[in-house]
Amino acid sequence: MNLDTRLATRIHSLRKSCAYSLEKLAELSGVSRSMISLIERAETSATAAVLNKLADALGVSLASLFSEEAEALVASPLSRAEEQPVWQDPASGYLRRQLSPPGYGSPIELAEVTFQPGQKVTFDNAMRSIVTHQQIWMLDGEMDITAEGRTWHLQPGDCLAMVLGQQIMFRNPTSRSARYLIALTATPSSTGRQ
Structure with a gap:
């Protein structure tokens, strides 16, 4: 599939x-x-x-x-590289590799992103129904990340921790690809919609 x-x-x-x-x-x-x-x-x-x-x-x-439906899987703590799904954003061309074992039930999710030169993606949320804590660790290249009206310029080895708010923008301001690891946890918001 x-x-x-x-x-x-x-x-x-x-x-x-x-x-x-x-x-x-x-x-x-x-x-x-x-x-x-x-x-x-x-x-x-x-x-x-x-x-x-x-x-x-x-x-x-x-x-x-x-991730695949948990009930459709026999959960394994191992996610083999050749089985990790890779998705490409049709707008910016960025590649996202889902690293975490599907259906295993860990509170931490990992993904590796390769971001194309000169591209950006903005995530808008009028109201977040979940609270997402995210850390971004730069592996290669450089990225500008803007959240809550503040911009951070990340270089290899830098790690940025944040709670996702109403808007976050990822931008690669350089002429070469950037690669970073995302680690996140998500919990339902006490003010989530029903």
Whole structure:
């Protein structure tokens, strides 16, 4: 199963488990009903910004959209490199490799991102339904990360910790690719939507 098909299945399954109609998910996420329908049928590749809005409306982390259903797996603590799903954002071209073992139940999720030169991605959330603590560790290249009105310029070896707020922007200001590790934990917000 390719990653677009896995994402389609996962989003549809999460929507059904929340008992949301397409209209309700569109209202909560700010993503059009027709776009959600296309994504669930794997007829389009959603951008990272769209997936982030859907994840927030569904009460899960963005990283969890790339995981397989836990009940469909025999959970293993090992995630082999050749089995780790890799997804490419159709808007910016950034590559995201899901490192954490799927369905294992660890509170920590790891992903490796390769970010193309000169590109940026902005994640907007009107209201976060989950609290996400995230740390970014730069492996190669440089990135500017803007959150809560403050910008940090990261170079190899730097590590930035944050609680995701209403907007975060990732930007590679250089002419070469950047690569970083993301570690995150997510818990339901006490002010989350129902």
